[in-house]
Amino acid sequence: MRNLIKSADPKVMKLHPLTNMRGRLIGLFLFVSCMAMGSAFALTLTPVKVAPDVYAFIGDTGGRTYENYGMNANTGFIVTTGGVVVIDSGAGYLAAQAMHRAIKQVTRQPVKYVVNTGGQDHRWLGNGYFREQGAEIIAARPARADMEQRAGMQLDALRVDLKERLDGTQPVYPDRLFEQRETLRLGGTEIQLQFFSGGHTPGDSVVWLPKQKVLFSGDLVYVDRLLGVLPFSNSRNWLASFEQMEKLKPNKIVPGHGKVCDLDLAQRDTRDYLRLLRGHMQKAYDSGADLQTAIDSLDQKAFSRLQNYETLKGGNASRVYLEIEAE
Incomplete structure (x- = not known):
């Protein structure tokens, strides 16, 4: 083993200085790499x-x-x-x-x-x-x-x-x-x-x-x-x-x-949608429609272009009906 030399105790082996330096360089490289990766993933x-x-x-x-x-x-x-x-x-x-x-x-x-x-x-x-x-x-x-x-x-x-x-x-x-x-x-x-x-x-x-x-x-x-x-x-x-x-x-x-x-644009994407929800649910509630009937009869497709439409439309309709019911 070329890079190893024997110590006074034959059971103990010491690293050659070149091997020691190589290990330090590898450690430094890994540290810098980890820091770079952390920076790459920072917001x-x-x-x-x-x-x-x-x-x-x-x-x-x-x-x-x-x-x-x-x-x-x-x-x-x-x-x-x-x-x-x-x-x-x-x-x-x-x-x-x-x-x-x-x-x-x-x-x-x-x-x-x-x-x-x-x-x-x-x-x-x-x-x-x-x-x-x-x-x-x-x-x-x-x-x-x-x-x-x-x-x-x-x-x-x-x-x-x-x-x-x-x-x-x-x-x-x-x-x-x-x-x-x-x-x-x-x-x-x-x-x-x-x-x-x-x-x-x-x-x-x-x-x-x-x-x-x-x-x-x-x-x-x-x-x-x-x-x-x-x-x-x-x-x-x-x-x-x-x-x-x-x-x-x-x-x-x-x-x-x-x-x-x-x-x-704020009026189209926010105000008009809230008006649709409240207007429809108020009429449905006043006519005696239950929650599910009110939701089923609501047409929100004019806002389907907006992201998260499928995820949020049902909960929005339900909560506005319940809100009006509690008013």
Whole structure:
């Protein structure tokens, strides 16, 4: 064995220096390879410029997955000379960290505020990361109550799909709450936070930039994919909130889900669908139709072009009927 030499004890063999060096090089190669693989699979987010100093991260329109780190919703940020305002912190610590990496490619300004537009997991479970960076976290009061009620269930559900990619995520709640309206003035930029009546979740709010006429709608607007009426949703409040939102007359909307859009598309994909559900189910209930009859007679095919249509249409119809029944 050419690369081995005998020690004083014939039972013990020592490695030749060349073999020792070779082993170290192999170990270093494996370490660097593992680091490279980890980087390759880290979440990379690309900001979409919506207006000067206003950016969005457009999430997947499908479900939460291991590959997307639970980021199946839109988030964003606003750059000012006084710092950055982040709109929604993502579905966990690592997702928030990925957002911050992307923000740093645009500006060196620190993140001053994080606004949670609602209580869904991808709106707020990245708060812990941004709190560590010194950001103040803001939300409508009903959103915090919703977070506190559902945090445990959200974390349990996300852990199934995200596994170790949820590591470091803890429920960190907003420290600053507003009732109906709050105005932030940072670096000469006016940013209005408005809560109307909720909708998809009880605490859904919007972020409005009056000068730029850009609206971050949170989950009050879905485009490209069918919205979900969930057990905690309220379709009547949702339509009322949408009506208030329309009065702002935004030029551009960063919806909760789907591509950046105008008000016309938001009306077609969100408002018109909610009107269909409520109008049909109200008539069915008033005529004495039971739940199954009401569902069977509902024609939703005009919205079949939207992603997740087959998955969500039945539950949406059922929940709106039950909601009307309870009103």
